[in-house]
Amino acid sequence: MNAELIINARNATGESPVWQPQENALYWVDIPAGRLHRWQLDGHFSYWTADEMLGCIARSPEGHWLGAQQSGIFKLTPQADGRLHAEKCAAVEHALPGMRFNDGRCDRQGRFWAGTLQTSMGAEQAGAMYRYEQGLDGAVPMLQAQLTGLTVPNGLAFSPDGRTMYLSDSHPNVQLIWAFDYDIDSGTPHNRRVFVDMNAHPGRPDGAAVDAEGCYWICAIDSGQVLRFTPEGKLDRALELPVKKPTMCAFGGPQLDTLFVTSIRPQGVDLRDQPLAGGVFALNPGVKGLPEPMVRG
Numbered sequence: 001m002n003a004e005l006i007i008n009a010r011n012a013t014g015e016s017p018v019w020q021p022q023e024n025a026l027y028w029v030d031i032p033a034g035r036l037h038r039w040q041l042d043g044h045f046s047y048w049t050a051d052e053m054l055g056c057i058a059r060s061p062e063g064h065w066l067g068a069q070q071s072g073i074f075k076l077t078p079q080a081d082g083r084l085h086a087e088k089c090a091a092v093e094h095a096l097p098g099m100r101f102n103d104g105r106c107d108r109q110g111r112f113w114a115g116t117l118q119t120s121m122g123a124e125q126a127g128a129m130y131r132y133e134q135g136l137d138g139a140v141p142m143l144q145a146q147l148t149g150l151t152v153p154n155g156l157a158f159s160p161d162g163r164t165m166y167l168s169d170s171h172p173n174v175q176l177i178w179a180f181d182y183d184i185d186s187g188t189p190h191n192r193r194v195f196v197d198m199n200a201h202p203g204r205p206d207g208a209a210v211d212a213e214g215c216y217w218i219c220a221i222d223s224g225q226v227l228r229f230t231p232e233g234k235l236d237r238a239l240e241l242p243v244k245k246p247t248m249c250a251f252g253g254p255q256l257d258t259l260f261v262t263s264i265r266p267q268g269v270d271l272r273d274q275p276l277a278g279g280v281f282a283l284n285p286g287v288k289g290l291p292e293p294m295v296r297g
């Protein structure tokens, strides 16, 4: 195992790692805590807390963050007192009560995509994918669902040329990763097909990242592994972690050759066999990643 613990964050649900090259820092969230964290390469660690759960983030060129929370998409600005100042940019009408945003990221053109789920995950197919971009009509535009019928949308990622979109559903009744043709001019996915059936692999599909060779790295939650699939959907590599529930991965480091992985610290269970659950880890994947696109201004 070559996983190195970078911080024993004890996150309830660590997610959405994003490498920020200007600061040589990794940012990520703890969803239920509504927290944005920063770990700098020199070892400094900071965090800021929002008023709502925080599902995923993307950086803007102006230096703030875009965050998908419970009631919509917010511009987030870290404050000196540890709060996250939140300004609503877009709203959503959830299909059911008790829903929040989960996994998301920008496409290669800088449109911010994020998916919703019901927090108890009891309601199947209530989740949807939303796309946010600046310049929509209205002061706080209402976003329209772009894809529906999802239970735990996850694993969103884009191929190096941006023309293939990947998306998964982690729910035990689904466990599929799909590929779509992606129209980079309009930001529209079409021609959905199964890319990988995770029922044939250990773990369920969670967060993902695409590397510079176009291969898809997916956190296989409940198996303690990160799996690499070729663009043809063939399993190529499996890396082990000292925790059972890795949630999302991101390439980072000055050379983009480190794979950072967030994880879940399950509540109310015996953690003697995974005391580092909820930590953030660094792996040496043997391949480089691509810069994470910022939100298009």
Ligand SMILES: O=C1O[C@H](CS(=O)(=O)O)[C@@H](O)[C@H](O)[C@H]1O
Binding pocket: 013, 015, 031, 102, 103, 152, 154, 170, 205, 206, 207, 221, 245, 247
């Ligand atoms: O809250 C979350 O949990 C699930 C993992 S689990 O089903 O609870 O084990 C994860 O897939 C999802 O991304 C996360 O937000």
